[in-house]
Amino acid sequence: MSGTFVGMPAFPEAAREAVADATLRGNLRHATHTIRAKRAAAVAEVSDWAQLREAGRLIKDHTLRRLDHYLVQLEEAVTAAGGTVHWAADADEANRIVTRLVKETGESEVVKVKSMATQEIGLNEALEAEGIRAYETDLAELIVQLGKDRPSHILVPAIHRNRGEIRDVFRAEMGAWGRPAPEGLTDRPAELAEAARLHLREKFLRAKVGISGANFMVAETGTLVVVESEGNGRMCLTLPETLISVVGIEKIVPTWRDLEVFLQTLPRSSTAERMNPYTSMWTGTGDGDAGEGDGPRTFHLVLLDNGRTDTLADEVGRQALRCIRCSACLNVCPVYERAGGHAYGSVYPGPIGAILSPQLRGTASEIDASLPYASSLCGACYDVCPVAIDIPEVLVHLRERVVEGGPVTRAGNRVVLKPAKGHGAERAAMRAARWAFSRPGALRAGQRLASRTRGLHPRTLPGPGRAWSAARDLPTVPAEPFRDWWQRTNGGSAEERTAK
Ligand code: SF4
Numbered sequence: 001m002s003g004t005f006v007g008m009p010a011f012p013e014a015a016r017e018a019v020a021d022a023t024l025r026g027n028l029r030h031a032t033h034t035i036r037a038k039r040a041a042a043v044a045e046v047s048d049w050a051q052l053r054e055a056g057r058l059i060k061d062h063t064l065r066r067l068d069h070y071l072v073q074l075e076e077a078v079t080a081a082g083g084t085v086h087w088a089a090d091a092d093e094a095n096r097i098v099t100r101l102v103k104e105t106g107e108s109e110v111v112k113v114k115s116m117a118t119q120e121i122g123l124n125e126a127l128e129a130e131g132i133r134a135y136e137t138d139l140a141e142l143i144v145q146l147g148k149d150r151p152s153h154i155l156v157p158a159i160h161r162n163r164g165e166i167r168d169v170f171r172a173e174m175g176a177w178g179r180p181a182p183e184g185l186t187d188r189p190a191e192l193a194e195a196a197r198l199h200l201r202e203k204f205l206r207a208k209v210g211i212s213g214a215n216f217m218v219a220e221t222g223t224l225v226v227v228e229s230e231g232n233g234r235m236c237l238t239l240p241e242t243l244i245s246v247v248g249i250e251k252i253v254p255t256w257r258d259l260e261v262f263l264q265t266l267p268r269s270s271t272a273e274r275m276n277p278y279t280s281m282w283t284g285t286g287d288g289d290a291g292e293g294d295g296p297r298t299f300h301l302v303l304l305d306n307g308r309t310d311t312l313a314d315e316v317g318r319q320a321l322r323c324i325r326c327s328a329c330l331n332v333c334p335v336y337e338r339a340g341g342h343a344y345g346s347v348y349p350g351p352i353g354a355i356l357s358p359q360l361r362g363t364a365s366e367i368d369a370s371l372p373y374a375s376s377l378c379g380a381c382y383d384v385c386p387v388a389i390d391i392p393e394v395l396v397h398l399r400e401r402v403v404e405g406g407p408v409t410r411a412g413n414r415v416v417l418k419p420a421k422g423h424g425a426e427r428a429a430m431r432a433a434r435w436a437f438s439r440p441g442a443l444r445a446g447q448r449l450a451s452r453t454r455g456l457h458p459r460t461l462p463g464p465g466r467a468w469s470a471a472r473d474l475p476t477v478p479a480e481p482f483r484d485w486w487q488r489t490n491g492g493s494a495e496e497r498t499a500k
Pocket of ligand 1: 259269322323324325326327328329330352384385386387388389
């Protein structure tokens with residue numbers, strides 16, 4: 001993976017600052033709760049959602065098992081349609097290929113469709129080092145780029161910013177990147193969108209090279225698919241004369257019938273839309289060859305491995321490659337909601353980042369060794385995942401790998417795995433819980449004592465626990481333990497009623 005995030009501290013350390021930032025927590029809470037409620041409503045409308053989810057899982061698993069076959073089929077189809085396929089083993093090779101292709105056009109600027117793969121390899125930085133300027137055209141990516149920031153969400157990269165912050169970024173930075181922000185720009189969404197539209201329009205019309213990723217690649221015809229909401233992708237894919245697409249090898253589906261499943265599940269899972277607003281599909285150079293119609297005259301597809309083959313070799317971990325980047329798991333994750341995306345030290349934050357980044361990067365750094373612990377294992381991510389990735393299962397599996405890695409050692413500049421800090425305290429807490437749960441009388445007495453003394457309970461923990469509770473609210477103990485309430489309202493203890 002890209003070296004952009006190498007050197008990040010472990011997740012707990014990186015998250016500490018984020019959880020203490022009340023504005024950030026407010027922005028994240030508002031955004032994630034809004035998206036998750038809309039998604040739940042959109043999914044509830046579909047009576048066969050469970051079948052679609054299972055179909056998505058089966059298609060992806062089948063394709064991953066025969067990836068070698070489908071990749072060759074895709075290459076043949078793309079080549080037959082006038083495109084050129086390049087194979088990149090890692091980020092450096094992909095960056096070298098793309099930089100060379102742009103240089104061969106004689107251009108020094110490109111427009112970009114939002115793409116996780118190009119972020120993963122640090123393409124913008126690699127192009128900049130060679131004197132090529134890349135303009136992000138997705139609104140949220142533009143905000144991140146202008147603000148010299150880092151993305152913190154797969155779908156909404158500027159989710160950590162509120163409207164006032166975005167207005168300030170536009171006012172301060174747009175001028176340095178071309179057209180300045182309009183005089184008196186306010187934080188009204190319509191005004192912000194119009195400022196971005198005016199800023200980007202001239203870049204679309206001027207650009208000779210477009211760079212994209214792809215949500216899907218159809219092996220049988222060599223067709224690439226980009227799914228987006230703003231129309232900026234359509235502009236980047238159709239206006240420039242040369243199009244370069246960098247796509248992870250796992251994004252392949254065998255047939256158009258397979259694609260149909262994901263075009264139903266992705267919009268509802270990501271933006272809670274029944275149908276995606278802009279779905280662009282292209283096969284090779286198409287109409288562009290004839291000098292008329294839409295589409296580029298030259299098309300290059302860079303197929304990116306960058307750790308995916310190694311991930312595929314892990315029987316438990318390989319299910320992470322099913323991911324269609326909908327971000328539903330981020331929006332329901334209680335850890336992501338509080339820590340935000342930057343703490344994950346990767347372009348893939350949240351639950352999917354916690355299982356994908358350590359596998360793609362080889363769990364060789366402190367941040368990667370800590371990511372499998374960035375979860376409460378509540379399972380909400382699995383429940384919403386449209387391709388049924390059992391994220392908790394992979395997290396536990398990766399924790400085993402971290403623990404088996406033993407104490408930290410260094411080989412050159414590589415840091416070998418070590419168990420995350422705090423395991424001693426965790427073991428002591430588990431021992432205490434086992435003792436209490438195996439003694440019902442003691443547990444009940446403790447619950448009653450806690451209820452009767454609830455007015456005396458502190459709102460923050462003392463001693464070493466103070467840091468933990470500084471960024472969290474301790475739950476209020478109920479006035480009456482559940483078992484007593486049950487006995488009072490149901491005429492007997494839960495155990496007695498179960499026995500009847
Ligand atoms: S893991 Fe599942 S829920 Fe999360 S982004 Fe990927 S497809 Fe969506």
